[in-house]
Amino acid sequence: xxxxxxxxxxxxxxxxxxxxxxxxxxxxxxxxxxxxxxxxxxxxxxxxxxxxxxxxxxxxxxxxxxxxxxxxxxxxxxxxxxxxxxxxxxxxxxxxxxxxxxxxxxxxxxxxxxxxxxxxxxxxxxxxxxxxxxxxxxxxxxxxxxxxxxxxxxxxxxxxxxxxxxxxxxxxxxxxxxxxxxxxxxxxxxxxxxxxxxxxxxxxxxxxxxxxxxxxxxxxxxxxxxxxxxxxxxxxxxxxxxxxxxxxxxxxxxxxxxxxxxxxxxxxxxxxxxxxxxxxxxxxxxxxxxxxxxxxxxxxxx
Amino acid sequence: xxxxxxxxxxxxxxxxxxxxxxxxxxxxxxxxxxxxxxxxxxxxxxxxxxxxxxxxxxxxxxxxxxxxxxxxxxxxxxxxxxxxxxxxxxxxxxxxxxxxxxxxxxxxxxxxxxxxxxxxxxxxxxxxxxxxxxxxxxxxxxxxxxxxxxxxxxxxxxxxxxxxxxxxxxxxxxxxxxxxxxxxxxxxxxxxxxxxxxxxxxxxxxxxxxxxxxxxxxxxxxxxxxxxxxxxxxxxxxxxxxxxxxxxxxxxxxxxxxxxxxxxxxxxxxxxxxxxxxxxxxxxxxxxxxxxxxxxxxxxxxxxxxxxxxxxxxxxxxxxxxxxxxxxxxxxxxxxxxxxxxxxxxxxxxxxxxxxxxxxxxxxxxxxxxxxxxxxxxxxxxxxxxxxxxxxxxxxxxxxxxxxxxxxxxxxxxxxxxxxxxxxxxxxxxxxxxxxxxxxxxx
Numbered sequence: 001x002x003x004x005x006x007x008x009x010x011x012x013x014x015x016x017x018x019x020x021x022x023x024x025x026x027x028x029x030x031x032x033x034x035x036x037x038x039x040x041x042x043x044x045x046x047x048x049x050x051x052x053x054x055x056x057x058x059x060x061x062x063x064x065x066x067x068x069x070x071x072x073x074x075x076x077x078x079x080x081x082x083x084x085x086x087x088x089x090x091x092x093x094x095x096x097x098x099x100x101x102x103x104x105x106x107x108x109x110x111x112x113x114x115x116x117x118x119x120x121x122x123x124x125x126x127x128x129x130x131x132x133x134x135x136x137x138x139x140x141x142x143x144x145x146x147x148x149x150x151x152x153x154x155x156x157x158x159x160x161x162x163x164x165x166x167x168x169x170x171x172x173x174x175x176x177x178x179x180x181x182x183x184x185x186x187x188x189x190x191x192x193x194x195x196x197x198x199x200x201x202x203x204x205x206x207x208x209x210x211x212x213x214x215x216x217x218x219x220x221x222x223x224x225x226x227x228x229x230x231x232x233x234x235x236x237x238x239x240x241x242x243x244x245x246x247x248x249x250x251x252x253x254x255x256x257x258x259x260x261x262x263x264x265x266x267x268x269x270x271x272x273x274x275x276x277x278x279x280x281x282x283x284x285x286x287x288x289x290x291x292x293x294x295x296x297x298x299x300x301x302x
Numbered sequence: 303x304x305x306x307x308x309x310x311x312x313x314x315x316x317x318x319x320x321x322x323x324x325x326x327x328x329x330x331x332x333x334x335x336x337x338x339x340x341x342x343x344x345x346x347x348x349x350x351x352x353x354x355x356x357x358x359x360x361x362x363x364x365x366x367x368x369x370x371x372x373x374x375x376x377x378x379x380x381x382x383x384x385x386x387x388x389x390x391x392x393x394x395x396x397x398x399x400x401x402x403x404x405x406x407x408x409x410x411x412x413x414x415x416x417x418x419x420x421x422x423x424x425x426x427x428x429x430x431x432x433x434x435x436x437x438x439x440x441x442x443x444x445x446x447x448x449x450x451x452x453x454x455x456x457x458x459x460x461x462x463x464x465x466x467x468x469x470x471x472x473x474x475x476x477x478x479x480x481x482x483x484x485x486x487x488x489x490x491x492x493x494x495x496x497x498x499x500x501x502x503x504x505x506x507x508x509x510x511x512x513x514x515x516x517x518x519x520x521x522x523x524x525x526x527x528x529x530x531x532x533x534x535x536x537x538x539x540x541x542x543x544x545x546x547x548x549x550x551x552x553x554x555x556x557x558x559x560x561x562x563x564x565x566x567x568x569x570x571x572x573x574x575x576x577x578x579x580x581x582x583x584x585x586x587x588x589x590x591x592x593x594x595x596x597x598x599x600x601x602x603x604x605x606x607x608x609x610x611x612x613x614x615x616x617x618x619x620x621x622x623x624x625x626x627x628x629x630x631x632x633x634x635x636x637x638x639x640x641x642x643x644x645x646x647x648x649x650x651x652x653x654x655x656x657x658x659x660x661x662x663x664x665x666x667x668x669x670x671x672x673x674x675x676x677x678x679x680x681x682x683x684x685x686x687x688x689x690x691x692x693x694x695x696x697x698x699x700x701x702x703x704x705x706x707x708x709x710x711x712x713x714x715x716x717x718x719x720x721x722x723x724x725x726x727x728x729x730x731x732x733x734x735x736x737x738x739x740x741x742x743x744x745x
Binding site for chain 2: 017018019020021022023028029030032036037039040286287289290291292293294296297298300
């Protein structure tokens with residue numbers, strides 16, 4: 001046996017990982033060398049996640065869910081004629097002032113020119129809404145209410161599903177990422193949902209007030225929360241908790257079942273999902289090797 | 303005693319003549335060499351335009367152009383069971399013993415291998431490309447490959463890197479995979495009779511101008527090389543979506559007299575383009591095995607290529623200069639190649655290539671694979687089903703269901719069109735083999 005092995009080593013050259021030269025002497029074509037899969041790299045780019053950090057990051061999602069719930073509760077109250085148009089207008093102006101003050105306090109890069117441009121845009125926005133309010137008022141008069149509400153609910157679900165929870169569709173000063181297609185679709189879905197709800201209201205002033213309120217929240221709330229988060233993480237956490245408590249109390253007074261649903265959803269998003277994500281990370285199997293398509297190290301400028 | 307077994311091989315793929323490409327050429331040349339070795343080869347593919355029905359090619363190679371239309375990227379529509387009647391008919395009629403499928407991307411190949419296994423024939427699969435693992439298309443493709451390779455007798459890959467990739471993608475045992483590379487027709491690709499002068503160095507690029515073949519790298523590399531070396535010219539053959547970028551680059555750097563764009567080069571004229579150059583540049587981002595490099599080396603050109611996939615295995619170090627797929631590295635490699643040029647003799651390189659690669663060698667090695675495939679034991683449906691269950695928790699059961707339905711359909715077909723009613727094709731031996739048979743009878 002030993003002599004045979006020695007013979008083999010002395011007669012046949014070492015196996016080489018080459019394709020030329022025909023069949024390698026002493027080796028079959030299906031010979032698998034010890035160096036097989038030597039160059040394979042597993043899980044090179046996988047980030048190790050920490051449960052507490054993931055839970056903290058999930059607060060952004062719960063915070064936005066609460067904001068949307070507040071908007072929906074204002075809609076329900078307005079449709080049920082609990083809030084009238086003057087109080088709505090006061091709410092709108094108050095929110096606008098609050099938003100601007102937060103922006104001024106948290107952003108360091110805000111120059112006088114930028115601020116005046118923002119104010120100009122806001123005034124265009126308000127006058128545009130006021131002029132178009134009669135159009136929205138009679139937009140869906142011929143469509144039945146349940147179709148409208150069903151459509152609104154589905155659009156809001158699409159909005160929440162595709163929303164960009166880490167950034168903001170409207171670029172704040174100092175942001176690096178461009179908005180993606182999904183975040184634009186979600187923004188459009190929320191705007192259309194606001195228009196549909198506004199068209200069910202009794203008077204033009206109602207329509208203007210509710211449109212102003214909804215669009216203000218949907219367009220600028222992500223921007224404001226992004227600025228708060230960038231400014232101070234602790235402030236962001238306190239703000240989110242306060243918002244959650246406020247939302248839960250509002251929904252509690254509105255409807256018991258919705259309260260239970262909202263509470264369940266918040267617990268699911270904040271606790272169950274991070275734990276599930278960490279558990280699933282064990283199954284991650286990323287394979288890299290010499291067979292990968294090469295990545296270009298430069299940007300292709302068209 | 304004549305130990306040579308005569309195989310009757312059915313080559314199945316969506317990719318065949320009149321298309322020209324790596325897989326198509328491979329099937330054609332392999333079939334021709336197997337015919338010369340005395341085996342019977344039949345090819346099945348889908349119809350190309352008006353070319354439908356049975357055709358005979360050189361050497362008596364019978365090709366069935368089955369009348370299905372390709373629906374996306376040259377592939378037939380994947381109907382799982384509708385291909386069973388015609389394939390069963392062809393296999394029984396031609397008295398096939400081994401079914402050999404080519405290319406993981408071909409739906410016809412997967413369906414044919416599935417039906418062949420159900421009918422109990424031996425099955426061999428050849429994979430010609432590399433695929434990733436991460437994007438949706440690759441995940442789907444790998445699952446289909448896992449299904450096909452769960453029950454294949456032997457598999458062939460064209461390079462060692464391709465073998466690693468196939469084993470990882472499909473979970474097949476490495477011992478079942480044979481590495482048999484492609485080859486090149488050295489008689490067709492001969493160098494120029496007179497050696498070109500080295501005053502002006504010509505670099506040839508022939509490839510489809512798409513992202514995958516590194517056309518963007520060319521856009522970065524060509525101006526830099528033209529700037530560094532004033533006596534270098536480029537010839538770019540081929541067409542594709544990235545041609546616009548190359549034309550723009552030509553305009554931007556005013557290289558109209560130094561870069562020739564030839565457009566799409568027909569396969570018959572590739573040699574004449576190659577012999578007008580000194581260096582062949584290949585910038586692809588992924589290659590399982592690059593036949594273009596072999597053609598260039600056979601014509602006596604020194605190759606500069608990116609170090610991707612199976613390319614490092616293809617040529618010995620004195621015929622190729624490898625570079626990372628980055629513009630700076632490629633320019634350095636071209637510089638090294640230009641300095642190596644005076645010591646390169648095209649005719650010596652051509653003779654060396656003749657000893658390194660030959661289709662007859664590939665056919666002999668493939669014959670060994672067929673012999674090995676025929677030695678594997680016969681298993682009935684119940685013994686084969688556990689192999690599919692290993693493919694995954696849900697997928698395994700789905701695949702088992704697919705195979706059971708296929709089996710039932712086969713039984714139904716056997717009742718409707720029994721095997722005895724299918725007329726078998728008589729063997730037509732070529733003249734060379736008729737003489738051998740007569741000699742054998744008399745001895």
